[in-house]
Amino acid sequence: MPDNVNNLVPLDAQREPAGCKEPLFGLGSEALSAWVRQFNEPIWRGKQLAEAIYKQRYVELNEITTLPILLRRQLAAEGWRIGRPGIVQTFQSIDGTERYLIELSGPGQKGQTVETVWMPEGDGGEGEEEGAEQQPGDASPIPRAAGFERVGEQPAPCDVFPSFRDHSGERARDARLWSRATICISSQVGCAVNCQFCLTAKLGLQRNLSAGEIAGQVVAVLDRHQVRVGGDRVNVVFMGMGEPFLNYDNFMAAVGLLVNEVGLSPRRMTVSTSGIVPGIERFAQEPPEIRPRLAISLNAPNDRIRAEVMPINRKWPIDAVVDAVRRVALRPRERITFEYVLLAGVTDRPDDAREVARLVRRSGFPAKVNLIAWNPGPGIAYATPAAESVLEFQKILVGEGIAAFIRQPRGRDIFAACGQLKRTVDGPAVSPS
Numbered sequence: 001m002p003d004n005v006n007n008l009v010p011l012d013a014q015r016e017p018a019g020c021k022e023p024l025f026g027l028g029s030e031a032l033s034a035w036v037r038q039f040n041e042p043i044w045r046g047k048q049l050a051e052a053i054y055k056q057r058y059v060e061l062n063e064i065t066t067l068p069i070l071l072r073r074q075l076a077a078e079g080w081r082i083g084r085p086g087i088v089q090t091f092q093s094i095d096g097t098e099r100y101l102i103e104l105s106g107p108g109q110k111g112q113t114v115e116t117v118w119m120p121e122g123d124g125g126e127g128e129e130e131g132a133e134q135q136p137g138d139a140s141p142i143p144r145a146a147g148f149e150r151v152g153e154q155p156a157p158c159d160v161f162p163s164f165r166d167h168s169g170e171r172a173r174d175a176r177l178w179s180r181a182t183i184c185i186s187s188q189v190g191c192a193v194n195c196q197f198c199l200t201a202k203l204g205l206q207r208n209l210s211a212g213e214i215a216g217q218v219v220a221v222l223d224r225h226q227v228r229v230g231g232d233r234v235n236v237v238f239m240g241m242g243e244p245f246l247n248y249d250n251f252m253a254a255v256g257l258l259v260n261e262v263g264l265s266p267r268r269m270t271v272s273t274s275g276i277v278p279g280i281e282r283f284a285q286e287p288p289e290i291r292p293r294l295a296i297s298l299n300a301p302n303d304r305i306r307a308e309v310m311p312i313n314r315k316w317p318i319d320a321v322v323d324a325v326r327r328v329a330l331r332p333r334e335r336i337t338f339e340y341v342l343l344a345g346v347t348d349r350p351d352d353a354r355e356v357a358r359l360v361r362r363s364g365f366p367a368k369v370n371l372i373a374w375n376p377g378p379g380i381a382y383a384t385p386a387a388e389s390v391l392e393f394q395k396i397l398v399g400e401g402i403a404a405f406i407r408q409p410r411g412r413d414i415f416a417a418c419g420q421l422k423r424t425v426d427g428p429a430v431s432p433s
Contacts, residue, residue, distance in 0.1 A: 011211045014045035023083020023105045023218075024061075025053060026212020028261055039071060054261035057223045059084055063351040085216035087185060087224060088113065096120045096178075097411030102220060104189075104213050112188045114209065115241055116217040117226065119410045120178035180233035181225070187251050188242025193274045195299070196309050197341060199377040200241050209242070211253035218258055229263045236264060238271040238292070239418070245271075245279025252286065259290050266292050267331075272339060273297065282326035288331050295370070300347050301355035309343065322363050335366040335403070341418070342390055343374050344383040353393045355398035368403035372418050375409055 033046025045067070052064040060081055062072050083105040091099045097120070101113040190203035218236055221227075227234055236258065238244045244251040244294065251271070258264045269292035273279060283294065298318070300306035307315040325336055338360060342348040360367050373396055374384050390406060397404035407418070 021079045021081065023081060023212060024049070025082050025105065025216055026210055028054075028257060029228060032385065039074065041071065045071075050261055051080055053084070054219065054257070055263065058082065059086070059217060078228040083183040083212070084212055085114075085220055087220055093411040093413050095410055095413075097235070099411055100217075100221070102217050104209070105216065112189070114189050114213070114217070116186065116221060117184040117240065117411060118221050119182045119184065121180060178196075180235075181227075182235045182237060183218055183221050184237050184240050185214060185246040186240035186242050187214055187238055187247050191242050192246060193243050193310070193312050195274065195297075195298075196311075197343060197374055197380060197382050199380065202379065208247040208250055210249045211257060214238075214254035215257040215262070216251060218264075219262060221264075221333075231322070234264075234268065236269045236292075237295075238269070239295070243274055243276060245273045245276035245283070246281055248279050255290060264422065266290055269293065270295050274310060274312050275316050275318075275321040276312075277320050277324045280321065281327060284324070284327040284329070288329065293334060293337070293395075294325065294328060295415075296325060297341075298338045298356070298369075299341045299426075301352040301359065305347060305352075309346065318359065321346050322359075325363070325411075326365060330356075330366065335368050336363075338367060338369045339372060340369055341372045341374050342385045342388070342393060344385040346382065348389045348393055350392065350396055353396035357397055357402050360402050361400075368405065369397055370405050371397075372407045372409050373409060374413050375418055 024032065024035075027050075031046075032049045033043040036045040036049065037043065041218040048066055049064070052058045052066065058064050061067070061075050061080065061082060064072070085102045085105045087100045088103045089101040093099075098118040100116045100118070102116050104112045106113060186209065188208050189206040191198070191200045192205035194201045217240075222229065224236070238251065255266065255269065257271070259266055266289070268333045271283075271292045272295040274297045280294075283291065298306070298309070300309055300313075303313060303317045306318060327335070330336070338356075340347070340356065356369065360369065371390060373387075373390050374382055376382075376384055393402045394406055409418075
């Protein structure tokens, strides 16, 4: 692995120009309607502005020609801006996955970044919308070429794969080389949960993201790939950096923006939690028309092992998490997902699979299990299980009547796979074209 693989994008943020206001991105139609009143504009200007920001995806106020030119000049003079988070660096995997460093937008935040991932064709586990015709075990065996290393192997050196810089307004040239895709977004810079197998945990928690910074990741990627909301099949998963339920208000406000302003369906969104019981209880009170689907990061067959690999289990053990999930009123054909990271010799044994099957049956609610072979990272002592172990684990679950799917490792060569997000810079920087 190259020496610079652990380097982080510097956090010594550059100062914003004097007089710079809070970004407008993050305000919904109603808030924007109230905001325009200070300029003696009719309230319908707010809806007009929301349409331009969230659906037409403008990044500069002076580009919005539906606004009067005198108003645009006044806003510019006073330091107002859209302030949508923008892509400042892109890393491309040999499998088509892209990992982005996205610059945050608040005053004083210039230069701070968070990570987002684009996976064309998904990864075989997270993207099935409710009602999809899929049977347990449908996920295909993963060939070695897709990144399934044997025990003890590490990913190929990252600097042999292309990387380049771009701006958020730059469009991807291969926008139509996919039929469906998944966008994996972050809710915090770093993470406080400290899962022992996760690279993000090494950052610790640096700060929560605002609703606009969370939703802005999605809109920036939609813009880059020219996604047609309502026409293209795109899923959003809150599975990047951070624990969404430890930033609950901003997470749900971002969901509101994505549903009400951008036009995405909550049925194509999934939020993953490590098991924050108070957050799950709040989530259970959300109306179904705006609530994403729920995934629980289980990752171990019992409390003893889970407390070792996920210290959060000492506060909220498995039974407490499952009890909280039972309060979520599921929509027709909706299932709870149990995410399960397989660690060689720790959580991937046949007895572990049988114990997981009993746990899922005992839960009493419709559920499926997504199996994830651990993705390696520097400084973490676990090993990736053999492909045969993963397939045997799935076979046991299916034989026990549990819907089980294998999530393909996407973007492992560029540190974009599950558990690898640490703002790693791989290879030389390339200037924007």
